[in-house]
Amino acid sequence: MIAAYFAGGVLGLLAVLTCIKLVVLARGRKRALSEIRNTSVEPLPGYGSVDRCSIMPLLDFHAARGDLKREPGVSYLVKAGTKRILVDLGYNHAKEHPSPLLHNMQILGVDPSALDMIFISHAHPDHLGGMREHRDRTFSVSRGKVKLGRVPVFAPVEVAPSAHNPGPVVQVVSWPRVLAPGVASIGAIPRELFLMGPVREQALAVHVKGKGIALVIGCGHQTIERIIERARMLFREPVFAVVGGLHFPVKGGRIKVGPINVQKLVGSDLPPWKGLRASEVERAIVLLKSLDLEILALSPHDSSDWALSRFRSEFPVAYRELKAGDEIVL
Numbered sequence: 111m112i113a114a115y116f117a118g119g120v121l122g123l124l125a126v127l128t129c130i131k132l133v134v135l136a137r138g139r140k141r142a143l144s145e146i147r148n149t150s151v152e153p154l155p156g157y158g159s160v161d162r163c164s165i166m167p168l169l170d171f172h173a174a175r176g177d178l179k180r181e182p183g184v185s186y187l188v189k190a191g192t193k194r195i196l197v198d199l200g201y202n203h204a205k206e207h208p209s210p211l212l213h214n215m216q217i218l219g220v221d222p223s224a225l226d227m228i229f230i231s232h233a234h235p236d237h238l239g240g241m242r243e244h245r246d247r248t249f250s251v252s253r254g255k256v257k258l259g260r261v262p263v264f265a266p267v268e269v270a271p272s273a274h275n276p277g278p279v280v281q282v283v284s285w286p287r288v289l290a291p292g293v294a295s296i297g298a299i300p301r302e303l304f305l306m307g308p309v310r311e312q313a314l315a316v317h318v319k320g321k322g323i324a325l326v327i328g329c330g331h332q333t334i335e336r337i338i339e340r341a342r343m344l345f346r347e348p349v350f351a352v353v354g355g356l357h358f359p360v361k362g363g364r365i366k367v368g369p370i371n372v373q374k375l376v377g378s379d380l381p382p383w384k385g386l387r388a389s390e391v392e393r394a395i396v397l398l399k400s401l402d403l404e405i406l407a408l409s410p411h412d413s414s415d416w417a418l419s420r421f422r423s424e425f426p427v428a429y430r431e432l433k434a435g436d437e438i439v440l
Contacts, residue, residue, distance in 0.1 A: 120230055133306065135381070136142075141308075142302050142308070146299065151344065154286050154345065158288070160318060160319065161319055162189075162317075164188075164437045165187070165189075166220075167293055167435070168371075168434060169200040170183075170409055170411050171364055171400050171411040173434040175435050179210035181411075183201025184197075184198050184200060184254075184355060184363055185197065188229075191292060193291075195226060195230070196227070197328070198237040198328055199238060201236040201240065202250070202252065203241070205240060205242075207253040209239065210248075214434055215251075219437075223259055226261070228249075228261060231354075232309050232328070233269055234306070234329065237412065238250070248269060248270050248272040249270075250271075252303070254274060255274060255275075258276075264283050266298035266311060266312045267298075267310055283295045283297065283312055285298075293314070294314075294315045296340045298311065301379055303331065303379060304380070304381065304382060306376045311332050313327045321347075321351075321404070322349060322351075324350065324352075324440050325349055327355055330354070334352075334356055334394050334397060335394075348402075351404070352401075352408075357373070358386070358391050358394070358413045359377060359386065359414050360388050360416070379423050395424050398425070404428055404440075405440060406421060406425050406428045408431070410432065
């Protein structure tokens with residue numbers, strides 16, 4: 111009898127907490143949508159171009175070589191003209207030093223002190239370098255000393271360098287902004303996520319001369335529809351390449367607690383039983399097909415094998431496998 115009362119009490123508490131979360135979700139979603147509707151975005155002037163660009167995945171769920179580490183977090187080295195840009199800093203779930211990211215950087219010959227800038231797509235643990243970093247609003251390359259110097263860091267919200275890598279100078283990017291010739295942020299786009307709460311995410315845009323705009327995306331929490339819409343507002347040139355995460359853990363996921371697909375649970379601004387369905391993948395395919403992409407490379411860190419297989423089959427020429435250590439030349 112006592113066990114039955116206890117179980118009933120736990121279920122009741124969970125029901126109350128779920129109701130509270132749903133109310134918070136609905137209010138946050140309303141705020142985010144209102145901000146998006148009331149945001150006026152003008153074409154970005156004087157953004158310039160680069161003659162060449164490549165993207166080297168430094169860390170992801172898959173690796174191209176056995177000596178490289180992998181995890182459900184991401185980091186990319188973007189070479190845009192003469193600039194070396196580190197996009198996101200991985201997860202380092204085990205709190206290691208060297209972290210999986212730093213280990214892979216060392217194997218691939220990437221010197222952290224030679225970076226020209228760091229671009230943080232959004233302040234989630236798999237992009238800031240860990241759970242502690244997410245909690246403290248800091249970022250880390252690893253859980254030990256790493257020399258970065260006074261490299262500029264562009265983030266959509268306030269974050270600070272951790273004690274492990276002091277020196278970087280953070281600038282908050284709220285609006286679309288040119289970061290270097292041919293390199294820009296499309297600006298922060300808000301969204302409210304179930305359990306995770308509000309998130310502001312930016313994507314990196316590189317104008318490759320004679321080709322168009324390449325988009326490097328962290329998780330795509332903004333939705334690919336809003337990312338493409340923003341790019342069309344900002345740039346005269348078409349989008350020819352999309353590289354990064356779109357967060358489609360549909361029919362599977364990389365992070366599970368028992369049978370629960372955690373990535374699906376937290377990845378939508380709708381209740382779990384309404385959001386992140388196969389229909390969203392199909393809608394994204396239709397949109398991306400309309401762009402006539404030359405390159406589409408999607409991160410497996412936040413999308414299921416089923417979702418990736420759908421994109422792979424629908425883009426047989428443009429699709430590239432995204433693996434740590436496998437450089438994509440645009």
